[in-house]
Each structure stands twice: as structure tokens, then as C-alpha cells.
Amino acid sequence: MTSGAGLHALETVILLLLIMVAVFAVIAHRLKVPYPIVLVLAGLVISFVPHMPRVPLDPSLVFLIFLPPLLYSAAWGTSWREFRHHLVLISLLAVGLVGFTVWGVAEFSEHFITALDWKAGFLLGAVVATTDAIAATSIARSIGLPRRIVDILEGESLLNDATGLLALELGVSIIMRGETPSVGGGIVRLLWLIVGGVGIGLLIGLIVGWLEKFIDDGPVEIVVSLVVPYAAYLAGEHIRASGVLAVVTCGLYLSRKSATFFSPGVRIQVMGVWDSLTFILNGLVFILIGLQLPYVLAGIRGAYGMVTLLEYGGIFSAILIALRMIWVFPAVKIAYLLRRWTGHAEKQPGARDVFVIGWTGMRGVVALAAAISVPEMLGDGRVFGPRNLIVFLAFCVILVTLVVQGLTLPSLIRVLGLAGTTEMSVEEREARKTALAEAIAYLEDGRKQCGSAYFHAFDDLLDRYQHRLVHIESEHDDGHDEHGPHTYRQVIDAAEGAVQAERRAIIRLRDEGRISDDVLRTMERELDLEESRYQVARL
Incomplete structure (x- = not known):
């Protein structure tokens, strides 16, 4: 009975969380604010509602349940060419900036936060040194940041977890055993994290890529895609390498290979499931952050006055932002000079x-x-007093960087003139022109070979492709060309209207009992795919 009651309570909490994610995501869309920010603030407000179920954040829940699929999804959406292009700068941010942040926070803590010495400051720096792949991807894409900046931020946040977790490992070791690891030992450990993580991720990617030759079934592919990030993460952790890098490497590799081993129908199914899964997990993560405030305050209340805590949180967040700014400007310059030196x-x-x-x-x-994973007890059995302050300061940094910086980013990129454009990029236009030209050449060759009986069918297809090609080549055409862009838009409007007429007809037939729901769903899927293509063609 107790087990059933506990399961019922868990089910209720999950249901409430999912409802909150859906409701506040809709509100965020209406307000035109990135949904992670709205969800964090909503969680903060809801956490003070009386009788609201308390949902503590278990670190193992984050690292073992949420992190692998979200990292995998972020890596899957990352362009390998851009990642490689910015690798020098990404490395300077993912490795150098993490080390600089840990050192800077340690020095600041020893001199300005009386409750923290250098060792505790080192641990605090390790906790907050890494940017979050989940936050960076979710917010950067939604506010229209230029693609080149998004590529750098995503690459940094995907890689810096390895160095951040190494710093955390060293910081815990210093606190628990009172010993400072050697520089050589730290470098060896970092190299193993990187080499082992990348190696195991690539190995799993190669195995899955080989298995994909024998699979072409949507539900099976979905199951495989859900298993892969967990398998890569657990394998990486098992050999004491970086599970994060294993997932990222596997995601980058399989994403590049998926263009050849996914059939069109399977790709649509898999991507649809992953879009929904990523949104749900992201939403739960951000609303859980907001819900942690009562636990954070409960741990720190009584030891410090509220004014002191607010001062600590504000000043520490400003220091962390300043450390990043100080590092980023010379890092970009160095990366540029290194690329020029290597002939780029x-x-x-x-x-x-x-x-x-x-x-x-x-x-x-x-x-x-x-x-939260910072131990409460030291190796000799004494209570680790600064732990609650470390948790509080980390929470403050998350709120400031997510909410304050996130809310100011749209205005900032507009003021700086960096707002992303919705027009087709030069590369995309060239790719579409090349693909359409080759398709037209194929159809013209086929018309010659098949004879006059099939001319009408080939002419119909050729006419559609030529409309699309001219539309891409001359978006500002004056409309006098019979295949001009205005004609193409009229064709799209007419085709979409015809699909909608078909949809109304089959719904009417279903309502009149002349066809079954199965027939409706079969035809509905065909119409959905066709109409979605026309909607994409408008972009």
C-alpha cells in the first residue's frame, strides 16, 4: 500500500511538472521570451506556494537521466564543419577559461568572502566554471543570435564539462583529503578524460553506424537513438573517462552519418520524437532549477543575514561575468592569429x-x-561548513546568467546590430540551386529516353522544378518572367489550398460515416507531409 501511495505521489508530481512546462512555454511564446527564462522564474514563484509538493534535485538524476540525451541532441544539431573551424577558440574557452575561472574565483573567495578560504573557493570555482549546453542552445537559438556566435557557444558548452568535472574532482579531493594534486597528475587526468571519452564515443558511434545498415524501421530506430546517449555516457564513466565527451563525440559522428543511413520516413519519425523529448527534458530541467530555492534558502538561513547573502550573490555573479569578459577578448585574438599562422x-x-x-x-x-553534489562531511568526519554557501552562490549565478543576461540579450544584439536574418543564406541558396539544377537535368534526360507518351508527366514535374529554381535565383524579380518568384508563390498558394480542400473533404466523409478513422489517418499523414513541404517552401 505504501509503495502504491508513493508511486501515486510521484505520478502526481510528474504530471504537475509537465503541465507547468506546457503552460509556461505557451506564455513564453506569447511574451516572445526564451522559455527557459520563463520556466525558471515560474519555478521560483511556485516554490513559495503553500502545500506545493517539494521536488529536491538529485545530482544523479541530472547526470544520469537528463544530461546524456540533452547533450546528444545538442551535439546532433551541431555542424561538424563549424565546430572544427572554431576548434581553437572553443578549446581556449572550454579549457583555458575554465582554469582561469577556477583560479579567479579561488583568489576572490580567499580575499573577499570571509566564510571561504582558497580551497573552498577553488571548489566553488569548479562548480560554476562551466557554461551549460542546455541553456546555451535553448536561449541562443531562440533569440536569433548570429549563427557564428551560436556555433562557438554550443561548442564551448559541449566540451567544457570535461574540464569542469575534472576541476570539481580535484576540488573535492582537496577538501576531503586536504591534499593538492600535482600539475602533472592533473594534466594526465585531463588527457585521459579527453582521449578516453572521445575514443569510447567514436567506438560506439562506429558500432551503431554499422548496425544501422540492417535497420530501417521507425520505432526500432527511435529506441536505438534513445539507448545510444546513455550507453556512451555510462561507458565513458565506466572507464573513468569523460562520459560527456563520449556522448558529444558519438552525437557528432552519428549526426554526420545519419544523412546516409536514415530513410526519409524514419528520419521524420526520429526527429519528431527527439524534438518532443528535448523540449520536455529542457522544460523539466529549468522549472526544477526554480523549484530549488526553498532548499537553497533552508540550508543557508540563519548563518547569514539576507542583506549579506544578496551582496555575496550579486558581487560574486558580477565577478564571474567579469572573469569571462577578461578572458574572451584575448582568447578570440589568439585564436584568430593562430588560424592566420596556419594559413587560414x-x-x-x-x-x-x-x-x-x-x-x-x-x-x-x-x-x-x-x-549539490559537494559532500556535507569531510574525510575526517567534520561538517563541511561552506557547502551551503557554495550551493547558494551557484544558485545566484544561475539566476543572474539565465534571467538577467538572457533577458538583456535580445536588446543587446539589436543595439549592436547583430540580430540574425531570416533570409536564405548564400550557402543555402547555392545548395538549393545546385540540387534543383541537377534534378532538372535528370528529368530532361528522362523525358528524352521515355518517349513522347510520357512528355506530359515530365513537363509537369519540370515546370514545378523550374518555378522553384527561378524563385531562388531572383527573389526580387519584377514578375514579368513566366517562371518568376511571384508566379511561384501563386503556385504554392494554389497547391496548399488544394491540399486543404482535400483535407476538408476527407473530414466530411469521416463525419458522414462513409470512411473509417483508419482511412482518414492514412490520407491525413500524406496531406500533412505535403502541406508541411509547401510551408517550408515559403521560408
Whole structure:
């Protein structure tokens, strides 16, 4: 009976969380605010509602349940070419900035936070040093940041967990055993985290890529795609390498290979499931962050006055932002000079781009989970007093970087003139032109070979492709060309209207009892795919 009651309570909590995610995501869309920010604030407000079920955040829940699929999804959506292009800068941020942040926080803590010495400051720095892949991806994409900046932020947040978790491991070791690991030992450990994590991720990716040759079934592919990130993470952790890098490497590899082993129908199914899963997990993560405030305050209440806590939280957040700004500007310059030295001629990023990269160092659930994972007892059995303050400061940093920086980013990129454009990129236009030209050549060759009996069918297809090609080549055409862009838009409007007429007809037939729901769903899927194609063609 007790087990049933506990399961019922868990079910109720999960249901409430999902309802909150859906409701506040809709509100965020209406307000045109990134939904992670709204969900965090909603969680904060709801956490003070009387009789609201308390949902403590278990670090193992974050690292073992939420993190692998979210990292995998972020890696899957990352462009390998851009990742490789920015690898020097990403490395300077993912490795150098983490080390600089840990050192800077340790020095600041020893001199300005009386409750923390250098060792406790080192541990605090390790907790908050890494930006969050979940937050960076969710917010950066939703506010229209330029693609080049998003690529750098995503790459940094995908890789810096390895160095951040190493710093956390060292910090806990210093606190628990009172010993400072050697520099050589730290470098060896970091190398194993990277090499082992990348190696195991690539190995799993190769195995899954080989297995994909024998699979072409949507539900099976979905199951496989859900298993892969957990398998990579657990395998990486099992060999004491970086599970994070294992997941990222596996995601990057399989994403690149998926263009050849996914059939169109399977790809639509898999991507649809992952879009929903990513949204649900992201939503739960951000609302759980907000709900942690009562636990954070309960641990710190009584030891410090509220004014002191607010001062600590505000000043510490400002210091963390300043440390990132101090590092980012020379890091971008160094990365540019190194690329020029290796023969890659390119334009140096402007100060506005660099400032936005520095301003977008958001922390998220990984930082909070790392703070909560800090042990309460030392190795000799004594209570680790600064733990509650570390958790509180980490929570403050998450709120400031997510809410304050997140809310100011849209205005900032508009003021700096960096707002993303909705127009087709040069690369996309060239790719579409090439693909359409080759399709037209294929159809013209087929018409010659098949004879006059099939001319009408081939002419119909050729006419559609030529409309699309001219639309891409001359978006500002004056409309006098018979295949001009205005004609193409009229064709799209007419085709979409015809699909909607078909949809109304089958719904009417279903309502009149002349066809079954199974027939409706079969035809509905065909119409959905066709109409979605026309909607994409409008972009």
C-alpha cells in the first residue's frame, strides 16, 4: 500500500511538472521570451506556494537521466564543419577559461568572502566554471543570435564539462583529503578524460553506424537513438573517462552519418520524437532549477543575514561575468592569429561579436547539480561548513546568467546590430540551386529516353522544378518572367489550398460515416507531409 501511495505521489508530481512546462512555454511564446527564462522564474514563484509538493534535485538524476540525451541532441544539431573551424577558440574557452575561472574565483573567495578560504573557493570555482549546453542552445537559438556566435557557444558548452568535472574532482579531493594534486597528475587526468571519452564515443558511434545498415524501421530506430546517449555516457564513466565527451563525440559522428543511413520516413519519425523529448527534458530541467530555492534558502538561513547573502550573490555573479569578459577578448585574438599562422585567412571577429560571446556565459542545471553534489562531511568526519554557501552562490549565478543576461540579450544584439536574418543564406541558396539544377537535368534526360507518351508527366514535374529554381535565383524579380518568384508563390498558394480542400473533404466523409478513422489517418499523414513541404517552401 505504501509503495502504491508513493508511486501515486510521484505520478502526481510528474504530471504537475509537465503541465507547468506546457503552460509556461505557451506564455513564453506569447511574451516572445526564451522559455527557459520563463520556466525558471515560474519555478521560483511556485516554490513559495503553500502545500506545493517539494521536488529536491538529485545530482544523479541530472547526470544520469537528463544530461546524456540533452547533450546528444545538442551535439546532433551541431555542424561538424563549424565546430572544427572554431576548434581553437572553443578549446581556449572550454579549457583555458575554465582554469582561469577556477583560479579567479579561488583568489576572490580567499580575499573577499570571509566564510571561504582558497580551497573552498577553488571548489566553488569548479562548480560554476562551466557554461551549460542546455541553456546555451535553448536561449541562443531562440533569440536569433548570429549563427557564428551560436556555433562557438554550443561548442564551448559541449566540451567544457570535461574540464569542469575534472576541476570539481580535484576540488573535492582537496577538501576531503586536504591534499593538492600535482600539475602533472592533473594534466594526465585531463588527457585521459579527453582521449578516453572521445575514443569510447567514436567506438560506439562506429558500432551503431554499422548496425544501422540492417535497420530501417521507425520505432526500432527511435529506441536505438534513445539507448545510444546513455550507453556512451555510462561507458565513458565506466572507464573513468569523460562520459560527456563520449556522448558529444558519438552525437557528432552519428549526426554526420545519419544523412546516409536514415530513410526519409524514419528520419521524420526520429526527429519528431527527439524534438518532443528535448523540449520536455529542457522544460523539466529549468522549472526544477526554480523549484530549488526553498532548499537553497533552508540550508543557508540563519548563518547569514539576507542583506549579506544578496551582496555575496550579486558581487560574486558580477565577478564571474567579469572573469569571462577578461578572458574572451584575448582568447578570440589568439585564436584568430593562430588560424592566420596556419594559413587560414579570415576576417577577425569584431568587438561586438566578442562582447556577445562574453555576455552569453550562462550557467544551468549542471552547475546546480555539481554544487549539490559537494559532500556535507569531510574525510575526517567534520561538517563541511561552506557547502551551503557554495550551493547558494551557484544558485545566484544561475539566476543572474539565465534571467538577467538572457533577458538583456535580445536588446543587446539589436543595439549592436547583430540580430540574425531570416533570409536564405548564400550557402543555402547555392545548395538549393545546385540540387534543383541537377534534378532538372535528370528529368530532361528522362523525358528524352521515355518517349513522347510520357512528355506530359515530365513537363509537369519540370515546370514545378523550374518555378522553384527561378524563385531562388531572383527573389526580387519584377514578375514579368513566366517562371518568376511571384508566379511561384501563386503556385504554392494554389497547391496548399488544394491540399486543404482535400483535407476538408476527407473530414466530411469521416463525419458522414462513409470512411473509417483508419482511412482518414492514412490520407491525413500524406496531406500533412505535403502541406508541411509547401510551408517550408515559403521560408
